[in-house]
Amino acid sequence: MDDYLVSVLSNIGVISFVALSAYLLLLTGEISFGQQAFFAIGAYAAGIATALWGWPLGAALAWGALAGGTAAVLVGLPTLRLHGLYFAVATLAFAETVRLLFEQFRYQVTIDGELVGPNGTDGFRGIRYIFENDVGSLQFLGLIYALLLAALAAFVLLERSRLGVAFRMIGEDATLAALNGIAVARTKLLAAGLAGALAGVGGGLYAHLTTYVEPRIFDVMLGVHSLAYGLIGGLGTAFGPLLGVLIDIGLLESVRVFAGYRMIIFGGLVALLLILRPRGLLDERVVHRIRRAWFRLLVRSHSTERLNRDLP
Amino acid sequence: MIDFVQNTIDGVMIGSSYALLALGFTLIFGVMRRLNLSYGPSIMIGAYLGTLAYVQLSAGPAVVIAATVIGAVLAGVYVERLCFAPMAAGAGIASMVSSFAIWMQLEQAAILVLPHHTYPFPPLATGAPLTLGPFLLRVDHLITLGCALALSAAVQLLLYRSRFGLALRAIINDPVAAHLVGINVRTAVMLAFALASAVGGIAGYLVLATDQQVTPMFGMWATFKGLIAMMIGGLGSIPGAIVGGLVLGIVEAQSQWYFGPQVRDLFAYVLLFTCLVLRPGGLLGEPPTREPALGRGRA
Numbered sequence: 048m049d050d051y052l053v054s055v056l057s058n059i060g061v062i063s064f065v066a067l068s069a070y071l072l073l074l075t076g077e078i079s080f081g082q083q084a085f086f087a088i089g090a091y092a093a094g095i096a097t098a099l100w101g102w103p104l105g106a107a108l109a110w111g112a113l114a115g116g117t118a119a120v121l122v123g124l125p126t127l128r129l130h131g132l133y134f135a136v137a138t139l140a141f142a143e144t145v146r147l148l149f150e151q152f153r154y155q156v157t158i159d160g161e162l163v164g165p166n167g168t169d170g171f172r173g174i175r176y177i178f179e180n181d182v183g184s185l186q187f188l189g190l191i192y193a194l195l196l197a198a199l200a201a202f203v204l205l206e207r208s209r210l211g212v213a214f215r216m217i218g219e220d221a222t223l224a225a226l227n228g229i230a231v232a233r234t235k236l237l238a239a240g241l242a243g244a245l246a247g248v249g250g251g252l253y254a255h256l257t258t259y260v261e262p263r264i265f266d267v268m269l270g271v272h273s274l275a276y277g278l279i280g281g282l283g284t285a286f287g288p289l290l291g292v293l294i295d296i297g298l299l300e301s302v303r304v305f306a307g308y309r310m311i312i313f314g315g316l317v318a319l320l321l322i323l324r325p326r327g328l329l330d331e332r333v334v335h336r337i338r339r340a341w342f343r344l345l346v347r348s349h350s351t352e353r354l355n356r357d358l359p
Numbered sequence: 360m361i362d363f364v365q366n367t368i369d370g371v372m373i374g375s376s377y378a379l380l381a382l383g384f385t386l387i388f389g390v391m392r393r394l395n396l397s398y399g400p401s402i403m404i405g406a407y408l409g410t411l412a413y414v415q416l417s418a419g420p421a422v423v424i425a426a427t428v429i430g431a432v433l434a435g436v437y438v439e440r441l442c443f444a445p446m447a448a449g450a451g452i453a454s455m456v457s458s459f460a461i462w463m464q465l466e467q468a469a470i471l472v473l474p475h476h477t478y479p480f481p482p483l484a485t486g487a488p489l490t491l492g493p494f495l496l497r498v499d500h501l502i503t504l505g506c507a508l509a510l511s512a513a514v515q516l517l518l519y520r521s522r523f524g525l526a527l528r529a530i531i532n533d534p535v536a537a538h539l540v541g542i543n544v545r546t547a548v549m550l551a552f553a554l555a556s557a558v559g560g561i562a563g564y565l566v567l568a569t570d571q572q573v574t575p576m577f578g579m580w581a582t583f584k585g586l587i588a589m590m591i592g593g594l595g596s597i598p599g600a601i602v603g604g605l606v607l608g609i610v611e612a613q614s615q616w617y618f619g620p621q622v623r624d625l626f627a628y629v630l631l632f633t634c635l636v637l638r639p640g641g642l643l644g645e646p647p648t649r650e651p652a653l654g655r656g657r658a
Contacts, residue, residue: 271396271459314462314465321450
């Protein structure tokens with residue numbers, strides 16, 4: 048694969064983590080403009096861990112996830128009792144606060160005669176773990192997609208579990224969910240924590256992919272985009288947000304034909320799409336139909352197999 | 360002490376433009392119960408039309424004001440037709456994301472027409488600032504403050520003393536019931552949108568005439584300043600929009616003076632976050648009900 052393709056695919060993979068993070072909260076009916084904050088926290092935490100503390104990558108990514116998840120739970124405590132727009136704007140305010148705090152954040156250590164570490168608005172240079180340890184870009188791409196697949200598998204399992212049902216019930220109607228014996232506050236906090244951890248992993252990967260992060264990257268635009276991905280791709284399945292990322296970064300940002308007019312086309316298309324499909328391309332109904340067709344296919348092949356076997 | 364008072368005066372002056380932005384925002388949100396992220400960018404379209412008239416035709420202030428307001432209204436109605444009118448009752452999030460997509464579209468369109476980063480905008484009032492004892496007052500700031508007070512009073516009067524206002528308040532209360540008693544909900548909502556965009560256009564003109572330049576970042580700036588001021592003051596409340604704008608302006612001016620511009624924004628967002636957590640309804644708004652304010656709420 049050529050380098051450009053690898054970098055585009057890596058980007059798609061990494062951004063998918065934030066999109067999935069926003070999607071997880073959308074499942075519980077909450078709109079967050081602030082998932083980029085946990086992405087940023089994960090990026091800084093994991094970057095500091097490898098570049099300044101000499102941790103291995105795996106531990107650093109786990110640390111990024113932990114930092115993102117913990118921060119999300121701590122913010123979730125006061126904000127999750129808010130609803131709708133109030134929650135959305137509170138997450139926005141939090142995320143911008145985090146970004147502006149990172150602009151003030153300086154923590155530099157001299158390593159091999161060179162100052163390394165976050166330096167306010169100048170950003171955080173020299174997260175060179177994958178070069179120092181001879182991890183090729185293809186190998187790193189493999190790592191990104193392995194983790195993404197693991198996250199998707201977790202989502203598939205979640206959708207089949209009682210917890211997943213609880214998430215969707217709260218998203219439909221929190222009062223009804225509470226009446227059915229679901230601990231709404233705790234479940235939402237869990238969703239927020241998981242979403243934060245997911246964004247944290249993505250951030251850790253991002254920091255090591257680009258070797259450089261600065262606060263400006265984690266602005267509101269990233270948050271609103273990641274929210275939009277879920278809604279464009281569809282709210283019926285975790286593949287929805289992925290489809291959204293693929294359409295935006297894969298199709299439009301990478302195909303240079305649209306340069307200059309990209310947003311005019313994309314913006315118009317998204318607006319039209321949302322009129323036709325207000326819950327995205329892969330919405331609950333489509334996902335249900337696909338599942339049913341798949342199930343029928345399974346049953347049919349199974350019965351023909353048996354028929355064949357039973358025949359003399 | 361003199362610094363503190365001067366900062367407060369400056370804050371009130373800057374805050375009055377935030378108040379105007381919040382006024383338009385709160386009008387849309389009050390009627391639609393949906394968030395229009397494209398609010399600022401549609402004002403920016405008006406501003407670009409204004410600066411185009413100024414740069415290309417060297418038009419006078421009256422033409423620039425008219426171009427700005429008309430551009431903002433046209434863009435606002437475009438957003439309403441595309442992102443709000445066709446959406447079903449339960450699709451608040453779709454409206455919001457759709458308005459974000461149109462934001463991107465409007466911004467790119469503006470950049471295509473005027474590709475440089477900054478364009479000049481005609482000043483409103485040149486000349487020395489007025490002095491009041493040891494304090495300085497800029498004339499254009501005073502005009503902005505006057506406009507903010509006059510326009511909010513006018514909107515308040517319109518809402519509570521006219522048939523159109525009565526119709527809007529009926530829609531805010533219950534769109535289905537309003538429809539049943541013979542109110543043309545779709546037209547009234549579109550008119551409210553146009554009115555909000557016109558208020559936004561005036562706000563945009565006043566801000567840019569004070570800054571004397573316009574950049575593509577203006578759309579984002581206007582959306583977020585209006586949103587923050589509206590949330591601090593209280594959703595859907597007109598006095599709240601004014602108070603929220605002024606409080607935001609004062610906090611920004613003080614923190615800028617004492618801590619510098621980076622910390623100014625930090626203070627603004629910390630203030631917003633604390634306000635939302637401690638008083639989610641805003642300073643003057645009603646406390647939110649359990650009903651979600653977006654998404655599956657009312658049409």
